[in-house]
Amino acid sequence: MRQFGEVAGIKVGTEFASRAELAASGIHRPTQAGISGSGTEGADSIVVSGGYENDEDYGDYLIYGGQAGYDPNTKQQNEDAVLGRGNLALVVSYNKGLPVRVTRGLGSRQHTYRYDGLYLVERWWVDRGKSGFRIYCFALRKIDDKPISTPAGELPLPTSNQEPDRVKSYTTRIVRDTLASEAVKEAHQHVCQTCSTRIERPGGAYAQAAHIRPLGRPHNGPDTAENILCLCPNCHVLFDGWAFAIEDDGSLIGALSGKLNEIENHEVNRQYLDYHRRLYFDANS
Amino acid sequence: MRQFGEVAGIKVGTEFASRAELAASGIHRPTQAGISGSGTEGADSIVVSGGYENDEDYGDYLIYGGQAGYDPNTKQQNEDAVLGRGNLALVVSYNKGLPVRVTRGLGSRQHTYRYDGLYLVERWWVDRGKSGFRIYCFALRKIDDKPISTPAGELPLPTSNQEPDRVKSYTTRIVRDTLASEAVKEAHQHVCQTCSTRIERPGGAYAQAAHIRPLGRPHNGPDTAENILCLCPNCHVLFDGWAFAIEDDGSLIGALSGKLNEIENHEVNRQYLDYHRRLYFDANS
Numbered sequence: 001m002r003q004f005g006e007v008a009g010i011k012v013g014t015e016f017a018s019r020a021e022l023a024a025s026g027i028h029r030p031t032q033a034g035i036s037g038s039g040t041e042g043a044d045s046i047v048v049s050g051g052y053e054n055d056e057d058y059g060d061y062l063i064y065g066g067q068a069g070y071d072p073n074t075k076q077q078n079e080d081a082v083l084g085r086g087n088l089a090l091v092v093s094y095n096k097g098l099p100v101r102v103t104r105g106l107g108s109r110q111h112t113y114r115y116d117g118l119y120l121v122e123r124w125w126v127d128r129g130k131s132g133f134r135i136y137c138f139a140l141r142k143i144d145d146k147p148i149s150t151p152a153g154e155l156p157l158p159t160s161n162q163e164p165d166r167v168k169s170y171t172t173r174i175v176r177d178t179l180a181s182e183a184v185k186e187a188h189q190h191v192c193q194t195c196s197t198r199i200e201r202p203g204g205a206y207a208q209a210a211h212i213r214p215l216g217r218p219h220n221g222p223d224t225a226e227n228i229l230c231l232c233p234n235c236h237v238l239f240d241g242w243a244f245a246i247e248d249d250g251s252l253i254g255a256l257s258g259k260l261n262e263i264e265n266h267e268v269n270r271q272y273l274d275y276h277r278r279l280y281f282d283a284n285s
Numbered sequence: 286m287r288q289f290g291e292v293a294g295i296k297v298g299t300e301f302a303s304r305a306e307l308a309a310s311g312i313h314r315p316t317q318a319g320i321s322g323s324g325t326e327g328a329d330s331i332v333v334s335g336g337y338e339n340d341e342d343y344g345d346y347l348i349y350g351g352q353a354g355y356d357p358n359t360k361q362q363n364e365d366a367v368l369g370r371g372n373l374a375l376v377v378s379y380n381k382g383l384p385v386r387v388t389r390g391l392g393s394r395q396h397t398y399r400y401d402g403l404y405l406v407e408r409w410w411v412d413r414g415k416s417g418f419r420i421y422c423f424a425l426r427k428i429d430d431k432p433i434s435t436p437a438g439e440l441p442l443p444t445s446n447q448e449p450d451r452v453k454s455y456t457t458r459i460v461r462d463t464l465a466s467e468a469v470k471e472a473h474q475h476v477c478q479t480c481s482t483r484i485e486r487p488g489g490a491y492a493q494a495a496h497i498r499p500l501g502r503p504h505n506g507p508d509t510a511e512n513i514l515c516l517c518p519n520c521h522v523l524f525d526g527w528a529f530a531i532e533d534d535g536s537l538i539g540a541l542s543g544k545l546n547e548i549e550n551h552e553v554n555r556q557y558l559d560y561h562r563r564l565y566f567d568a569n570s
Contacts, residue, residue, distance in 0.1 A: 201522070238486065
């Protein structure tokens with residue numbers, strides 16, 4: 001299984017002497033491709049090598065020019081990009097909200113790479129690159145707090161290893177979402193369990209994982225499939241905001257009517273429906 | 286107008302000798318109430334005074350017991366809480382996603398207060414408090430990165446004033462959302478401009494503000510009402526993910542059909558619809 005998020009033992013700021021060494025660390029497994037990923041799972045990692053004409057690097061915010069044909073000598077793009085493997089993988093990461101590891105090539109020291117942390121794809125679009133060819137662009141924003149400051153080539157090493165709890169738990173939460181939540185969403189093929197909406201966008205379908213008994217203090221619901229529903233964003237907002245609840249027989253009460261869509265290979269634990277339902281009644285009484 | 290977000294000139298960690306001084310600073314204007322806010326605008330600020338039996342303080346994460354009747358001597362709750370002014374204001378902040386300033390009373394130094402930064406209401410619910418009375422609970426999570434560590438009374442001053450760009454821009458973005466975006470959502474009474482859905486939850490309606498020409502590099506769309514649509518979360522996901530676009534005459538193309546709902550006091554600039562539409566066609570070609 002493709003590993004998303006942090007790699008155990010590899011801190012932000014770690015440098016690597018070569019692509020082979022970078023691959024061996026598990027940060028970015030392909031030794032040539034800039035994008036590590038697949039069109040079904042998404043992209044887990046990219047390498048940003050300084051000097052590509054369609055990249056814009058602002059440190060914590062990055063516009064990445066995607067996979068395309070480039071002349072290896074001039075680094076100029078020489079053909080239209082397509083929504084193929086690498087680019088599609090990044091679109092899927094956007095659709096799924098998956099974290100992407102970013103490694104930068106340090107321009108001033110050839111063949112030296114530095115792992116710069118986790119980013120989220122905030123948006124993607126198609127543009128004409130500097131050389132006039134079609135290019136897939138990805139805006140990525142850093143989601144951990146380990147600071148970096150300037151574009152590749154002038155990058156100092158991070159001076160601080162502060163890791164405030166908030167950011168750590170945020171990162172953990174995002175990565176955790178890739179396990180039980182993705183499984184539930186896949187099992188339902190991204191069809192909302194309460195209104196049957198299926199949101200389809202270029203690159204795939206979109207749904208959200210809603211925890212029935214909430215995670216975190218004081219509710220401490222588990223992050224397991226039996227405590228997760230596959231919902232569309234609208235129903236997720238209603239569910240978390242106490243606008244509806246679900247009876248043990250699957251009937252929807254409150255703002256929604258009808259029944260919970262259930263499937264054989266995803267059992268919803270009634271004890272969590274009951275927990276949420278009691279909170280729903282209290283919030284509405 | 287109620288001011289949400291940071292107050293100019295007041296840094297996280299600033300201490301105040303009294304509630305009067307705290308009020309004069311603009312951080313928390315009421316001199317008695319723990320919650321500053323209204324049921325229409327939301328809550329802009331709370332004061333967490335150590336020792337209340339229904340509060341749980343983990344520093345970056347806080348469970349706040351809301352407004353209720355307390356015996357001033359024992360600090361024990363002596364009546365059921367209601368969804369009145371202060372509690373309703375915090376529910377509205379949750380519904381609108383507004384930042385809440387948090388000030389802590391420093392237990393070990395009576396009548397000393399410290400401003401601890403911006404938090405978001407992640408969730409609210411109703412519970413029975415320690416004394417058996419109904420209580421509104423609010424889980425708040427810190428959204429700026431200025432570190433604090435332990436519950437009130439043992440809190441050291443922040444040791445660092447690092448302000449990475451990412452976090453600053455995140456905070457700025459949240460606060461900015463309260464201006465043009467809130468105006469557009471109010472004008473449409475939270476009815477989605479593309480599918481007419483109106484999401485209603487306890488405490489009020491919910492909608493999202495979608496920028497037509499995207500904010501930020503390289504698109505640099507403006508944060509003004511003429512570049513904003515009031516959308517439900519589902520349509521927002523479709524709009525940002527290039528699943529549909531809008532013709533100049535308001536016709537919806539792609540995954541949605543029908544027409545853009547428009548009203549007299551909110552004019553949508555066609556130049557931005559055109560910008561988004563070109564990106565939509567490029568993403569789907």
